[in-house]
Amino acid sequence: MNQPHDDNEPRVVHVDPQQPVGGAIIDAHGQEVPITEKMIQHACEELDDEWFLAPAKN
Template identity: 55%
Template sequence: MNPHTSTSQRPDLALDLQSVAFGAIIDELGREVPITESMIQQACRELDESQQRQQPPKD
């Protein structure tokens, strides 16, 4: 695909671009795994939960 091809000409690419946050991680086997919005949302939820467990109770 050349850089001037739009996603409207490649509907499969448009779907991929919607689910990928334009980043990747390298897994334990050395494979590149695209970072998705759902992965980011899950990480944020886990961080919020972790922060809530660490905060002392309010009086």
């Protein structure tokens, strides 16, 4: 039996980290490389490591 879903609650979809997620990049050799969940997670981790607060404006 399925439990009712609250529309205000975000849905979580688990995917295989190596499964393409619907986009691609072109590498240095002109080859199309599908973007994977693992690539997106890696990019997010790099951004998390690099962010900083901007100086306050007076």
